[in-house]
Amino acid sequence: MDLEAVRTFVAVAEAGQFQKAAADLSITQQAVSKRIAALERSLGVRLFTRAPRGAELSIDGQAFLPHARELLRVAERAVGSVRPGRRPLRVDVIASRSAQSGLMRGFHRAYPEIDLDVVMLFEIETAVAAIRSGAIDASFRAVAAPGRPLPEDIESVRVLDEPLQLLTGPAHALAGARSVTVAQLVGHRIWMPGIVPGTEWGAYYHDLVAEFGLTIEATGPNFGSDALLDTISDTPALATFMGEHTRLIWPADHGLRRIPITDPTPIYPHSLLWHRDNPHPALATLRAHLAATAAGHDAAGTWAPGWVIPR
Numbered sequence: 001m002d003l004e005a006v007r008t009f010v011a012v013a014e015a016g017q018f019q020k021a022a023a024d025l026s027i028t029q030q031a032v033s034k035r036i037a038a039l040e041r042s043l044g045v046r047l048f049t050r051a052p053r054g055a056e057l058s059i060d061g062q063a064f065l066p067h068a069r070e071l072l073r074v075a076e077r078a079v080g081s082v083r084p085g086r087r088p089l090r091v092d093v094i095a096s097r098s099a100q101s102g103l104m105r106g107f108h109r110a111y112p113e114i115d116l117d118v119v120m121l122f123e124i125e126t127a128v129a130a131i132r133s134g135a136i137d138a139s140f141r142a143v144a145a146p147g148r149p150l151p152e153d154i155e156s157v158r159v160l161d162e163p164l165q166l167l168t169g170p171a172h173a174l175a176g177a178r179s180v181t182v183a184q185l186v187g188h189r190i191w192m193p194g195i196v197p198g199t200e201w202g203a204y205y206h207d208l209v210a211e212f213g214l215t216i217e218a219t220g221p222n223f224g225s226d227a228l229l230d231t232i233s234d235t236p237a238l239a240t241f242m243g244e245h246t247r248l249i250w251p252a253d254h255g256l257r258r259i260p261i262t263d264p265t266p267i268y269p270h271s272l273l274w275h276r277d278n279p280h281p282a283l284a285t286l287r288a289h290l291a292a293t294a295a296g297h298d299a300a301g302t303w304a305p306g307w308v309i310p311r
Helices: 003-015 018-025 029-043 059-082 099-110 124-133 200-212 225-234 281-293
Strands: 048-051 054-057 089-092 116-119 138-141 154-168 189-191 215-217 238-243 257-262 265-275
Touching: 003 018, 003 029, 003 054, 003 059, 018 029, 018 054, 054 059, 089 281, 099 116, 099 138, 099 154, 099 265, 099 281, 124 138, 124 154, 124 265, 154 281, 189 225, 200 215, 200 265, 225 238, 257 265, 265 281
Parallel strands: 089 116, 089 138, 189 215, 189 238
Antiparallel strands: 048 054, 138 265, 154 238, 154 257, 154 265
């Protein structure tokens, strides 16, 4: 059905005259008549009857009018759903309790009027493909894995360097320390069942082990954060790494300790990725917000792999 003809029909019905409807639509009266005639032919009914004061709706026209108005409303909503700035900004944060999610919560507090859709994708290749297809507007990723540079149409910027902390149970040998050096971690078992080979975080921890001679075990199924916290609490021989801005909740009787790591402090560098041609106005607002709130990067006394996404 020709939506312009439907729009013309509604204009005539509201104006009561072909001439006034033509003026309202900024077209000729002849064009109005042709559109109405074509619509009547497609419907097989008469929509108006001539009257001394103009055009009056026929019985069929009266029946069609509310549906015609709804057609125009639906069409407007359809256009608005894909118009830049009218649909929500879609952003990938990997996990709901991660530092990236915290960055987006801060953005939402600063700009509550901006509609957001937050999604959680797994692999960086999936996220990049979603950015390039327009399925999402941006993704928070830690690093570009070595040997796999980002496509030329994908932009990136470092937005947060997150220090790693050691998480231990109450009976662990380092549980009473106010801080630990990387050298002190040598010989201790760091258990991280969430590490997946081929991911950017898998590459990150592989380099961390190689650089400092640490022991990270990724054995056993990954039953999620609750099972990890239960095991660390109950097993004096195990500890794990956790980002300083990761927000997990555990029972008070677990007695878990979060211990800063120094000399150097391993940092996990989070970056924002987006397509260079993305026109969504809220994306520019997000980038400006992150730039204004980001602290410095590659500070003295910190460590990150040399292949991470640069500032």
